[in-house]
Amino acid sequence: MSEDQKRNLEQQLWNIANTLRGKMNADEFRDYILGFIFYKYLAEKMEIYANSILKADGIKYKTIKENTKQGKEYIEAIREEALEKLGYFLKPSELFSEVAKRGNKDKEEAESNFILEDLQKILTNIQLSTMGTESEEDFDNLFEDMDLNSTKLGKSPDARNEIIAKVLSHLDNIDFKLEMTELDVLGDAYEYLIGQFASGAGKKAGEFYTPQEVSKVLAKIVTTGKSKLKSVYDPTCGSGSLLLRVAKEVKEVSNFYGQEMNRTTYNLARMNMILHGVHYRKFDIKQEDTLEHPQHIDKQFEAIVANPPFSAEWSANPLFTSDDRFSQYGRLAPSSKADFAFVQHMVHHLAENGSMAVVLPHGVLFRGAAELHIRKYLIENKNFLDAVIGLPANIFYGTGIPTCILVFKKCRENPDNILFIDASNDFEKVKTQNVLREQHIDKIIETYRKRIEIEKYSHLAPLKEIADNDYNLNIPRYVDTFEEEDEIDIASVMGEIKQLEAKRAELDKEIDVYFKELGLVF
Structure with a gap:
């Protein structure tokens, strides 16, 4: 990724962060936007890892039907592998991109686009998936600062849902390039955001x-x-x-x-x-x-x-x-x-x-x-x-x-x-x-x-x-940084002062002549 592309990603993330700026102070909207970025990261890592396991079966993680017998068997097998390798687990329906799509469905469609309850459960489920595992402490209450029912996000549930869905939609359109493992694009962008929040x-x-x-x-x-x-x-x-x-x-x-x-x-x-x-x-x-x-x-x-x-x-x-x-x-x-x-x-x-x-x-x-x-x-x-x-x-x-x-x-x-x-x-x-x-x-x-x-x-x-x-x-x-000023030649300075005084005396005489011509006293 070039420096221009990196800066473009940073600017995109900062612009998305500013979607919440008018709703709350920098301290508060920092926790939401960084939390959503983190959720997207976890979801994409989960999907990439699950797809690598499913490659031999010729299927993608998102296509698994969670309520079928075969789907449950796949999910359970992947869950065990993911907890060992990644330290957490997300079901296909809990992936960031799926939630972002549901939240931005046309309101005229039969299926509701209200996602706040589901999203809050998913963030809790990420933590719950680690219970009893080595990674439990590292994920404990990780999303506790993201209260999606806070009135700071909007006065009504629908208003809160609208702003959150908008943020998720914008984030969903950004490619974090996680498959390019030699790059730490997202890590650098995250650091940039933390720095931006710190400056304000x-x-x-x-x-x-x-x-x-x-x-x-x-x-x-x-x-x-x-x-x-x-x-x-x-x-x-x-x-x-x-x-x-x-x-x-x-x-x-x-x-x-x-x-x-x-x-x-x-x-x-x-x-x-x-x-x-x-x-x-x-x-x-x-x-x-x-x-x-x-x-x-x-x-x-x-x-x-x-x-x-x-x-x-x-x-x-x-x-x-x-x-x-x-x-x-x-x-x-x-x-x-x-x-x-x-x-x-x-x-x-x-x-x-x-x-x-x-x-x-x-x-x-x-x-x-x-x-x-x-x-x-x-x-x-x-x-x-x-x-x-x-x-x-x-x-x-x-x-x-x-x-x-x-x-x-x-x-x-x-x-x-x-x-x-x-x-x-x-x-x-x-x-x-x-x-x-x-x-x-x-x-x-x-x-x-x-x-x-x-x-x-x-x-x-x-x-x-x-x-x-x-x-x-x-x-x-121990370190003398004193800068010595140039020595002053007193005799030279006195000479300059005398010259200036003599010149002023001459000017006074000239001005006196003009004043007398005008009938004024100088």
């Missing part, structure tokens, strides 16, 4: 989406020197975009792990995984508060990436002083700022040969008290901090604050210094947002991988220098 979601955007440019920087950092990863983990995974970005940087990721507190966003992450072709056995995403109730506590991961909520509150319960994640530090992160609690949690899960990269507010670099104690311990006692990278302000949705990336490794190749990069001035302004372009990303990654010093951009700080600065990591202490 204000402060809430940060809850579910990290801009792709920042994701790319994090992903390239943690995959440095690797072509395969056994595991990648995001403790605040949002829609799962960061995890999927890491997969694009290597040939293979064996397993994806994530945790997300927000239920709606957790659903979105699971959909995103499946839409990108990640098999249900290869991802394990949990819904819970990561700091208070960690779900992968016994595991370590080769790559960890995260964009936690900036300076979020947490309990800082004294009981956590005996928690393996925090006990060795002797101090807990303050309850009003959980930034270092997330860092400690991630370090605990980092494998000996692993890398982690986390986006944080600048305050973590210089704040005192407990945060200084934790920062010092990570550097002086553990020597895990590998790099500090300053990013431009206003590159995240919903906040304009400048941020940084902290890179940690347990087995550092360069244990005698810490690399500081000041990339805060490298961006392109697009409307109200600052954006990292490819050249900005490439410069950051090349500087990090080669650990090179560039005047006014990067510096390799020996550990002694860090200690002499009392473990204050504020980037301007």
